[in-house]
Amino acid sequence: MTEIGPPVTLNDWFARLEAMPVPEGYKAEIIEGTVHLTSRGDSQWAITADLYEQLRTRYPRTRLKSGARLDLPGRLNSYAPDLMLLAEEAEQDGRGLWRCADVQFAVEVLPRDTPDPAHGLREAGYALAEVPVYFVVDPRRGRCHAYSKPGEGRVHEQTDGHLRRRRGSHRHPGGHCPQNPRLPPRLTPPLA
Template sequence: MAAMDMDAPSAWGVLDGVTLPRGYRVEITEGKIIMTPRAEAQWKVVLEAAPQIRQQLAAHGDILSDVMIDFPSSQYGYAPDLAITAPGAERNSRGRFEWHSLEAVLEVVSKSSRDNDFAKKFRLYAECGIPVYVVVDPEAGVCAVHRRPTRTGTYEEETEVPFGADLVLPLAGREITVRTDGFPKAGDLG
């Protein structure tokens, strides 16, 4: 991936004025607009995790789901399944949060998003310095917690947390604990 242009316009600009269909997740990867329906397992993980995180955040940050985030590239526009903003984070002139406002991102991988979540988002989130990136994998029943991002697009530390164990998100000056015993495995859904 080439170096990021910090003055690049938002990738989301191509969608200004466009009415998007409901029920689809929209993201931009390598300049391509990708629309996919949310898988049942993804939705259920978000429903389980979001209230737990929100309750523990109180006034120290906020949680977002499927909200457009501005990244320092006109080729990438992601709306993470769950994103935790830093305390005091402010929106930019477009009304959106930027990458440097994020303390943690949780993506729930599906069959159609594996390449993005495990490779492209992994690289971009690390390059942008997002401190904690979690890939929740309902197929494998595991959460991969990535910490200590590098500007070269990798994370120096990875911990795997199986569904059923507590997922601990180490944020600046605090920890958030998410119970994963309610996370559905993809094979368990009808």
């Protein structure tokens, strides 16, 4: 019998994940060599879709990606941001992946029903990759955070804001998040 050792590369990890599919309603990311499964509910999709619609008024569809594989520096890191904005001149590499250097900002919507144990690790990974802005929406706490000015493998600035309900909207309530000149001017994720 042939022994199967631990995965050595990100491609090894993804080959194994494809052989044993990720359960529906979850996304898989590889963070520091460990597979993290995160639940993806309707509230996360509603928030992501709302952000996408807002950003589409300012950026072409080809610059916005959701759930695309993004390999980051460090030991076996591959994330799937809920939404990311690519630079105008961004091109995929020879493997068909987007380069970290082309990501202008990444958005993660934390699960509403369970804590996300990989959140701090993601923050460090995006800082190490020098993604200019890492935007986190936390519907459980009704908060959002913008981490910016990465350098030396850490984030140098954090801006926090509260999510506030929009008037007249019960089905898709929303909120206003912190404004940052490097972020699009209007980000109002719903708390659906």
